[in-house]
Amino acid sequence: MMKILFQVKNLSLKKESMGKLYNASISFFGGMIYSLAGLDYSGRDIFLKIIKGNIDEKKYEGVFFVDNKLLNSAKKIKEYIYIFSLQNKIIDDWTVAEYIYLREGKWFLSKNNLRNMIKRIEVVLGDFGLDISGSKKVGELGVLTRYQIEFIRAIILNKKIVIIEDEFTNMKYEYIELFSKWIKTNMKEDMTIILNTYSQMASYKCSDIFVCFKKGCIVKVCRKDSIEGIDKLYNFIVGSTMNEKISSLSSVYTYNRLHSNDEVYSVSGNFFGKNIETYSFSKGKVYSFIIEDHNNRYKFFEAISGVNNRDKKYFIEGYYQKVIRVQDLIEKKIISVDGIGERDFLAENMSIEDNLLLPSLNKISNLNYLINQYELKRVIFEELKSKDINKSDLVSALDVNQKICVSLERWLIFRPKVFIIFEPFIYCDNYGLSLIKNYLKKFAKAGTTVIVIKSRTEYMEDISDEIICI
Missing domain, CATH: 3.40.50.300 (P-loop containing nucleotide triphosphate hydrolases)
Incomplete structure (x- = not known):
C-alpha cells in the first residue's frame, strides 16, 4: 500500500502583490513522480517557492506534514528536500566519488581514504546499473550520466522530497526516455519527486501524476494514464477553443501588474x-x-x-x-x-x-x-x-x-x-x-x-x- 510521504494543507499567500495561491492542499505519495502544470502566475511557482523556503513565513499560511510529522513552517522542510538541478555547485574537476560523498566542500583526503571512498562509490554505482569509475571527473561525464549522478547523490543524502527543476535542454529525446525509466526503477518508496519543468517531453515521460494550477488554485490532480495525450492536459489548463486560449493568455499578461510608479x-x-x-x-x-x-x-x-x-x-x-x-x-x-x-x-x-x-x-x-x-x-x-x-x-x-x-x-x-x-x-x-x-x-x-x-x-x-x- 502506498504511503503518504508529504502533505501540504490550506497553503495560501496572504498578499496578492507577490502572486496568487489559495488554499492549496495536496498529498504526495512515496514512490511517485508529480509534475506541476500551469501557466506562469497560475500559482505553481509560488507553491514551489514556499515549499523551498524562499518566501518569508509571515507572507503565507498553511501547514505541512512529512512522514505524518507536523511542520508549521516551510523552513523546517529544508532538511528533507534535495533541489535537483545541474545548476547545483558541480565542480568539474571533482571526482564522482568526491561529489557524491563530500557534503560542503572538497576537503583534503589521504590517498588511502580517497581509494577507499572510490571503491565504496563504485559498488554503489554498480547497484544503480552504472559502470563508472569513482575517480572519473564530473566534468567528463555525459549529460545523461550527470543527471543520474545527481539523483544518486539525493539518495545517498537520504532526502525524502526531490524537487527537479530543469528544462532538459541538453538532453536528446531518447535520453529523456532512458532517464525516466532509470529514475522510476531506482527511486525509493520513501521518496517523492516533484518535477517543475516546461519541457513537454520530460513532463509527460517522467511523471506519474499531474498537479494542475490555475488562477492560484490547484484545480486538478490526475494520473497520467487517465489523460489521452499531453494535448488534453494543456486544453484543460488553457481551454480547448481559441477564444479560451486567448483569454488565458491575456489574463497572464495583465495579472500581477504593479502601480506604474513602483x-x-x-x-x-x-x-x-x-x-x-x-x-x-x-x-x-x-x-x-x-x-x-x-x-x-x-x-x-x-x-x-x-x-x-x-x-x-x-x-x-x-x-x-x-x-x-x-x-x-x-x-x-x-x-x-x-x-x-x-x-x-x-x-x-x-x-x-x-x-x-x-x-x-x-x-x-x-x-x-x-x-x-x-x-x-x-x-x-x-x-x-x-x-x-x-x-x-x-x-x-x-x-x-x-x-x-x-x-x-x-x-x-x-x-x-x-x-x-x-x-x-x-x-x-x-x-x-x-x-x-x-x-x-x-x-x-x-x-x-x-x-x-x-x-x-x-x-x-x-x-x-x-x-x-x-
Missing part, C-alpha cells in the same frame, strides 16, 4: 566618467534615452544591460543584484537586445518554431509557447499578409520585417521584467518601424519595462512615457 529596475554608477548617477525604472513604462555620441550611446547600453558592470550597482524590485556577467541579469529576466532584424540576431538555419524557443535561459513555459503560436500566426497572417508561412519554415526564408516579428515575438513569449533595446529601427523600413513600435507598446501593456537607447527622438515621441536626453 520601481522594478535601478542602476547606479559612473556612466560617462563624471559623477555617480542613478537611473530608476518603473514597471510597464517606456523610457527613451537619446544620446547623440555613438561611443557614449553604446557605453550606456552596455552599462544598463550589465555587459559592462564595472563599478555599477544593480537593483531588481528593490533588492541588490550582484552582477558578474550579463547572464546574471538574464536569469532575472532583464533582457538586452542589440540588432533587431540583423542577420546574426536569429538562428537562420533553424525554423521559426525553434527560434521562438531560443530564449530558454529561465523557463519559457511550453504552455505559453503553444498559446503564442496563435499570436505569431495572427501577426504574420494579418500584419505581414503572408499566409504561406508556417512555424516549420526556416528563418533564412523570411524577409527583414518577418525576422523582426519572430525576434520580438519570442521575447514577448519570454515576458521579461525589463526589455532593453539599442537602436531598434536601424535595420527596418517604414513598415518594420510601425511593427517594432507596436511590439514595444505590447511589451509595456504586458507589464514589461521598456528601455530604448537611440540617437534621435524621432519615432519615440508618441510611445514613450519618458524621454531622457543625455
Whole structure:
C-alpha cells in the first residue's frame, strides 16, 4: 500500500502583490513522480517557492506534514528536500566519488581514504546499473550520466522530497526516455519527486501524476494514464477553443501588474566618467534615452544591460543584484537586445518554431509557447499578409520585417521584467518601424519595462512615457 510521504494543507499567500495561491492542499505519495502544470502566475511557482523556503513565513499560511510529522513552517522542510538541478555547485574537476560523498566542500583526503571512498562509490554505482569509475571527473561525464549522478547523490543524502527543476535542454529525446525509466526503477518508496519543468517531453515521460494550477488554485490532480495525450492536459489548463486560449493568455499578461510608479529596475554608477548617477525604472513604462555620441550611446547600453558592470550597482524590485556577467541579469529576466532584424540576431538555419524557443535561459513555459503560436500566426497572417508561412519554415526564408516579428515575438513569449533595446529601427523600413513600435507598446501593456537607447527622438515621441536626453 502506498504511503503518504508529504502533505501540504490550506497553503495560501496572504498578499496578492507577490502572486496568487489559495488554499492549496495536496498529498504526495512515496514512490511517485508529480509534475506541476500551469501557466506562469497560475500559482505553481509560488507553491514551489514556499515549499523551498524562499518566501518569508509571515507572507503565507498553511501547514505541512512529512512522514505524518507536523511542520508549521516551510523552513523546517529544508532538511528533507534535495533541489535537483545541474545548476547545483558541480565542480568539474571533482571526482564522482568526491561529489557524491563530500557534503560542503572538497576537503583534503589521504590517498588511502580517497581509494577507499572510490571503491565504496563504485559498488554503489554498480547497484544503480552504472559502470563508472569513482575517480572519473564530473566534468567528463555525459549529460545523461550527470543527471543520474545527481539523483544518486539525493539518495545517498537520504532526502525524502526531490524537487527537479530543469528544462532538459541538453538532453536528446531518447535520453529523456532512458532517464525516466532509470529514475522510476531506482527511486525509493520513501521518496517523492516533484518535477517543475516546461519541457513537454520530460513532463509527460517522467511523471506519474499531474498537479494542475490555475488562477492560484490547484484545480486538478490526475494520473497520467487517465489523460489521452499531453494535448488534453494543456486544453484543460488553457481551454480547448481559441477564444479560451486567448483569454488565458491575456489574463497572464495583465495579472500581477504593479502601480506604474513602483520601481522594478535601478542602476547606479559612473556612466560617462563624471559623477555617480542613478537611473530608476518603473514597471510597464517606456523610457527613451537619446544620446547623440555613438561611443557614449553604446557605453550606456552596455552599462544598463550589465555587459559592462564595472563599478555599477544593480537593483531588481528593490533588492541588490550582484552582477558578474550579463547572464546574471538574464536569469532575472532583464533582457538586452542589440540588432533587431540583423542577420546574426536569429538562428537562420533553424525554423521559426525553434527560434521562438531560443530564449530558454529561465523557463519559457511550453504552455505559453503553444498559446503564442496563435499570436505569431495572427501577426504574420494579418500584419505581414503572408499566409504561406508556417512555424516549420526556416528563418533564412523570411524577409527583414518577418525576422523582426519572430525576434520580438519570442521575447514577448519570454515576458521579461525589463526589455532593453539599442537602436531598434536601424535595420527596418517604414513598415518594420510601425511593427517594432507596436511590439514595444505590447511589451509595456504586458507589464514589461521598456528601455530604448537611440540617437534621435524621432519615432519615440508618441510611445514613450519618458524621454531622457543625455
